Amino acid sequence: MNSIDYDKASAQVRAVFDDIMASRKVADVNNFWKYLANEPRMLRHVWASLKEIMGPGHLDPLTKELVYVAVSITNNCDYCTASHSASARAKGASEEMLNELYAVTGLANMTNRLAMAYKVPVDEAFKPK
Amino acid sequence: MNSIDYDKASAQVRAVFDDIMASRKVADVNNFWKYLANEPRMLRHVWASLKEIMGPGHLDPLTKELVYVAVSITNNCDYCTASHSASARAKGASEEMLNELYAVTGLANMTNRLAMAYKVPVDEAFKPK
Amino acid sequence: MNSIDYDKASAQVRAVFDDIMASRKVADVNNFWKYLANEPRMLRHVWASLKEIMGPGHLDPLTKELVYVAVSITNNCDYCTASHSASARAKGASEEMLNELYAVTGLANMTNRLAMAYKVPVDEAFKPK
Amino acid sequence: MNSIDYDKASAQVRAVFDDIMASRKVADVNNFWKYLANEPRMLRHVWASLKEIMGPGHLDPLTKELVYVAVSITNNCDYCTASHSASARAKGASEEMLNELYAVTGLANMTNRLAMAYKVPVDEAFKPK
Amino acid sequence: MNSIDYDKASAQVRAVFDDIMASRKVADVNNFWKYLANEPRMLRHVWASLKEIMGPGHLDPLTKELVYVAVSITNNCDYCTASHSASARAKGASEEMLNELYAVTGLANMTNRLAMAYKVPVDEAFKPK
Amino acid sequence: MNSIDYDKASAQVRAVFDDIMASRKVADVNNFWKYLANEPRMLRHVWASLKEIMGPGHLDPLTKELVYVAVSITNNCDYCTASHSASARAKGASEEMLNELYAVTGLANMTNRLAMAYKVPVDEAFKPK
Secondary structure (H helix, E strand, O other), X not given: OOOOOHHXXXXXXXXXXXXXXXXXXXXXXXXXXXXXXXXXXXXXHHHHHHHHHOOOOOOXXXXXXXHHHHHHHHOOOHHHHHHHXXXXXXXXXXXXXXXXXXXXXXHHHHHHHHHHHOOOOOOHHHOXX | OOOOOHHHOOHHHHHHHHHHHHHHOOOOOOHHHHHHOOOHHHHHHHHHHHHHHHOOOOOOHHXXXXXXXXXXXXOOXXXXXXXXXXXXXXXXXXXXXXXXXXXXXXXXXXXXXHHHHHOOOOOHHHOXX | OOOOOHHXXXXXXXXXXXXXXXXXXXXXXXXXXXXXXXXXXXXXXXXXXXXHHHOOOOOOHHHHHHHHHHHHHHOOOHHHHHHHHHHHHHOOXXXXXXXXXXXXXXXXXXXXXXHHHHOOOOOHHHOOO | OOOOOHHHOOHHHHHHHHHHHHHHXXXXXXXXXXXXXXXXXXXXXXXXXXXXHHOOOOOOHHHHHHHHHHHHHHOOOHHHHHHHHHHHHHOOOOHHHHHHHHHHHXXXXXXXXXXXXXXXXXXXXXXXX | OOOOOHHHOOHXXXXXXXXXXXXXXXXXXXXXXXXXXXXXXXXXXXXXXHHHHHOOOOOOHHHHHHHHHHHHHHOOOHHHHHHHHHHHHHOOXXXXXXXXXXXXXXXXXXXXXXXXXXXXOOOHHHOOO | OOOOOHHHOXXXXXXXXXXXXXXXXXXXXXXXXXXXXXXXXXXXXXXXXXXXXXXXXXXXXXXXXXXXXXXXXXOOOHHHHHHHHHHHHHOOOOHHHHHHHHHXXXXXXXXXXXXXXXXXXXXXXXXXX
C-alpha cells in the first residue's frame, strides 16, 4: 500500500496529522503515520495511545524511548529501531547510552533463553505478595 | 536438570557465587545462577557480562532493569520478568512506573507489527549520517 | 543457495512443480518453491501439506490466507507477507480488509504482551470442559 | 500485581468496565480487563481500539477472532489463545475449524522460516504496483 | 481439546499411530500425536515430514535433535524442549552436551540482537557466489 | 553507528581484534566485531564467551555452527544466518547438510506452534527424574 500525504488525506486523517504535528512541533508527520493512514480508525487509536502513554507520566520520556528501541530490536523491526533511536537521541541519549542499551538488550535475549532452557523456577522472593 | 546449591558446587562455581553474593550484598544467589551452574563456563561469562553492563555506566541501573523487563515480556520469559521486576522495585520502581512500562511494551509490540505490515520505509531524517 | 528453475530441476522436483502449476492453474511456480527445490524431500512435504490444508476444508480459503498474512507479519517474514497478501487479494480481499487485518494483527501483538506482563490467569469460563 | 474488581475500581475504571459489559452483554469483565485496570489510561485505549476494530467492519467478527488466535499461538500467549478461542467458539467456530486453524498457523510458522532460510526474493508478481 | 487415545481413534488416525509405534519401536505414541490426532490430515503430514527429515539423511540424528531443542528454547515451547531433550538423551546426548547446547542457544539469541541493533552489513566473504 | 576499523580502534578494542585474528587465523575481523567495537566492554565479553563456548567442548564445532544457523533463521537475523552458514561451510557443512538443517528448522517452528495450540501436556516419560 502507498503512503498517504497530507494533501491527499481525508479530513479525518488530517485531523490526526494536525494533532501529531502540533504535539511534536514538527512540520510533517513521519512515514509510519502516512502508511497507517490507510486505516484511519487505527491511525486515530494508535496516535491517541502513544500521545498519552509516551508523554509525561511515571517514567521519563527518554526511558520510554529506550524501552521502545529495546523491544524493536528484539522483534527485528528496522523501522521502529531507527525511528525510536532518533527520538531517543532527540531526547538526550548519547551514543554511549545507546551502545549500553544494545548490550542490555542482547544480554536480556540471552538470559531469557537460558532461563527457558533450564526451566528455572521463580524464586519465592520474586513472587508477588 | 537440577539446581546446584552452594554446598554441592565446585570451587569454580563457588567463586562465581561468592562474587555474586558480595557484589549484590545478598546471602544466597537466586535460582537462575543455581541452574546455570550446570555449565560453569557459561555461568562465569554471563555473570561477568551482567556485572559489568548492568552496573554503573551510561544508563542508570533502574533504566536498565526496566529495559530488561520489557524484553523479557516480549519474549514471554516468566522467570526473567519476575526477577527483573523484583530488581526494578528494589531500585525504586513504583507500581505506577511498572504499569506504564507494560503499556509501552505493549504499544511497541503493536507498532512494530504495523510498521512491518506496511513495510514502512525509513524516513531520511532517521538515517544515520 | 540458488533457485532451481524447471528446466534444471530433477524429475522428482518437476513432478511437484507440475502439480503446483496444475493445481493453481499457473504457468510457473513462484520463487519459494524454486528455492525449496534445493531440498526435494521437504519440497514434496511442504507442498503436500499446503495443498491439502489451504484447499477446501472447514475454513474458507480467503480466511486461511488472511491468517497466513497475520502470522507472517508477526514473524516479520517479508516474503510470506508479500506472497500471501497477493493470494488474499486474488481470493477477494479488498484493501479495506487488509488494512483491518493489519490492525487486528497489531492489536493481538499488543494484548499478547499485556497478558504476559500481568500474567493474567485464564478465566474459568475459558477453560475447556 | 493484583486484579481490580468492579467494587474496588475507580470511577474511571468502572466507566470502561460498564461499557465492556454493555457492549458484550455480559455480567462481568474477564480477567484481562481486571488486570489491565492497574493502568487506567491503557485500559481505556485498549478497550477503545478493540471495540472499534474487532466489531463490525470489513472482515467478519469470526475471522478476526481466528486471526487473533493464530497470532496468540505464534507468540505463545496462553491467556490470549484461551480467551480468543472461547470468543471464536461463541461466534460460531466449530472444533473442525479450530483444528484447521491450528494447522494453518503451524504451516505458516514453518514456511516463514524456510523463506527466511533461503532468503527467497519477492516475486515481481507480488510487488505492489 | 482432548487427546485422542488409540482405542478411540479412527482407522485413519490409527494407521499413523501404528506407523509411529513401528518406526520408533515404542508401545504408545506420545501426547503430541494424541492431540494432533484432532486434525487427522495434519497428523499425517507432520508425521510423514518428521519421519523422513529426522531420520537418516545428511546430518546425524542426534545433531537434528539438538537443533530441534535449540529452536524450541528460542520459541519458548516447553513441550518441544522436553520431548526433544528426551530424544537427544536417548540418542546419546550427555548432560554436558545439553548444557553446552543451552549456552550456544543463549549466545545466538544475544548476538542475533546485537547484529540487528547495529544493522551490521553482511561481509562480502559471507555472500553466496 | 559506524563500524570501527583496526586503525581507528582504541588499544582496548585492538587487543580483542588481535585475539580474534590470532584465534581464527584471519587477517581481519568481520563486520560484526567492527560494529560491536562501539561498546568495548560488550565486545570483550561477547568474544570471551564465543571463544570459549564455540571452541572445543562437548559438542563438535560444526554442530554448534548448525545450531547457531537454526536459531538465527528462527529469529530472522540475516547477518547471523549468513555469517554462521559461512562458518558451517568452512567447518565442513555440505549444501545437502544445510538444506536438511533448514528443513529441521522449519519443522521445529511448525511443531512448536502445534504443541502450543493444543497446550499438549508433557509426557511423564519426558519429565526429569
